[in-house]
Amino acid sequence: MREVIQKLHTYAGLLTFVNLVVFGLVGLAATLSPKPREPIPIVRTVPYDAGPNLTDRQMAEQVCTLLNLSLATPIQSAVIQHDAANHLVLDFWHANGRHRITVLEAEHTLRIEVMPNSFWSYLGTLHATTAAFHSGDWRMQLWADYNEFAMWCLIAMLISGVALWLLAETRQRWAPWSLALGCGIFGALCWWVW
Amino acid sequence: MYKKVRDVHLHAALLCLPFLLMFAVSGLQMAHRRWFPTQTQVTSATVQLPSGLPGAREAARLLALRGELSAIATSGGTTSFRIARPGTSHQVEYNSSTGVAMVTTTNSGFTGTLNRLHQLQGTWHNFTLLNIWSGVLGFVSFGILLVGLTGLYMGFRNRRDRWIGLVLVIAGSGLALILIVWMRS
Numbered sequence: 557m558r559e560v561i562q563k564l565h566t567y568a569g570l571l572t573f574v575n576l577v578v579f580g581l582v583g584l585a586a587t588l589s590p591k592p593r594e595p596i597p598i599v600r601t602v603p604y605d606a607g608p609n610l611t612d613r614q615m616a617e618q619v620c621t622l623l624n625l626s627l628a629t630p631i632q633s634a635v636i637q638h639d640a641a642n643h644l645v646l647d648f649w650h651a652n653g654r655h656r657i658t659v660l661e662a663e664h665t666l667r668i669e670v671m672p673n674s675f676w677s678y679l680g681t682l683h684a685t686t687a688a689f690h691s692g693d694w695r696m697q698l699w700a701d702y703n704e705f706a707m708w709c710l711i712a713m714l715i716s717g718v719a720l721w722l723l724a725e726t727r728q729r730w731a732p733w734s735l736a737l738g739c740g741i742f743g744a745l746c747w748w749v750w
Numbered sequence: 751m752y753k754k755v756r757d758v759h760l761h762a763a764l765l766c767l768p769f770l771l772m773f774a775v776s777g778l779q780m781a782h783r784r785w786f787p788t789q790t791q792v793t794s795a796t797v798q799l800p801s802g803l804p805g806a807r808e809a810a811r812l813l814a815l816r817g818e819l820s821a822i823a824t825s826g827g828t829t830s831f832r833i834a835r836p837g838t839s840h841q842v843e844y845n846s847s848t849g850v851a852m853v854t855t856t857n858s859g860f861t862g863t864l865n866r867l868h869q870l871q872g873t874w875h876n877f878t879l880l881n882i883w884s885g886v887l888g889f890v891s892f893g894i895l896l897v898g899l900t901g902l903y904m905g906f907r908n909r910r911d912r913w914i915g916l917v918l919v920i921a922g923s924g925l926a927l928i929l930i931v932w933m934r935s
Contacts, residue, residue, distance in 0.1 A: 569901045570918040574926035576898040583891025586871045587884050686781035699929045711774045734764040742768035749836050
């Protein structure tokens with residue numbers, strides 16, 4: 557019995573090792589992160605000629621393809637907006653940051669504001685992306701499914717790890733004290749927050 | 751060497767276990783919200799404070815509500831602000847001429863509290879408890895890395911399953927790393 561649990565525990569850990577590292581790095585980065593500030597966008601313009609009689613959604617899809625923003629697909633309704641001058645504004649949020657695009661039809665131009673994410677922020681988005689998330693980009697969907705699997709593996713490793721400890725032939729004398737200390741700190745912090 | 755690494759793996763995992771369970775449960779809750787419906791309760795109360803208080807900080811102190819003070823705004827003699835801690839948020843509208851403070855409290859229950867703790871960032875909050883939680887979660891994150899690395903070492907020290915382990919690491923990590931780098935580029 558113990559041998560089967562040991563194998564499951566080890567294989568789950570080895571198979572999802574990178575996800576575990578991502579979870580750890582994201583947690584460390586979150587603790588060390590500075591107070592969020594409004595990002596300064598990088599602005600550029602590109603020529604753009606919208607076809608005749610396109611709906612806002614069709615234009616959004618065209619712009620999304622033109623700028624290779626597949627990670628921002630499928631395009632949600634909230635992406636499609638209008639500014640005070642009634643220009644079409646497309647606000648794409650994705651794992652690598654944000655693209656805010658104003659379609660200047662009369663000037664045949666797209667005004668693009670790019671607010672890129674830091675690498676840590678990118679990893680933060682990835683660590684939170686699971687199977688409930690439906691992406692139009694097959695790479696992100698594959699990651700989401702794999703990350704979901706990693707999440708369940710982590711739960712399985714927690715349970716099997718405790719079982720392995722309890723079923724061990726020779727118990728480590730100080731191990732219960734580590735658990736007690738962890739539970740004590742957790743309990744005290746929970747009591748304080750409630 | 752193996753014994754020392756195994757001890758580090760065991761102690762780090764047991765020390766972090768309650769926090770890892772919290773991460774696991776809240777992660778599952780955020781990933782599958784339908785399985786864990788949040789029970790948000792909203793209540794309102796009116797509190798009489800002295801009139802003419804100079805700002806939100808003074809009003810917050812007199813209300814004796816625990817949490818981080820944020821979202822301070824003043825408009826036409828009314829000062830609004832929020833006092834929040836994981837799971838509980840108080841939105842306050844203080845009228846400086848009458849001294850009446852309307853306090854709307856939103857309690858998001860057990861799952862909501864876990865959710866907020868999971869998403870806690872930084873040690874720059876004006877509520878010490880949040881900074882302590884964030885610092886502890888940083889240590890737990892370091893613990894996750896330590897448990898992962900020591901587990902990897904032990905996985906490869908096991909001669910019988912070394913090849914299976916190698917295949918699993920290459921398959922899993924290879925796929926994950928390719929996707930991470932590819933989507934970033």
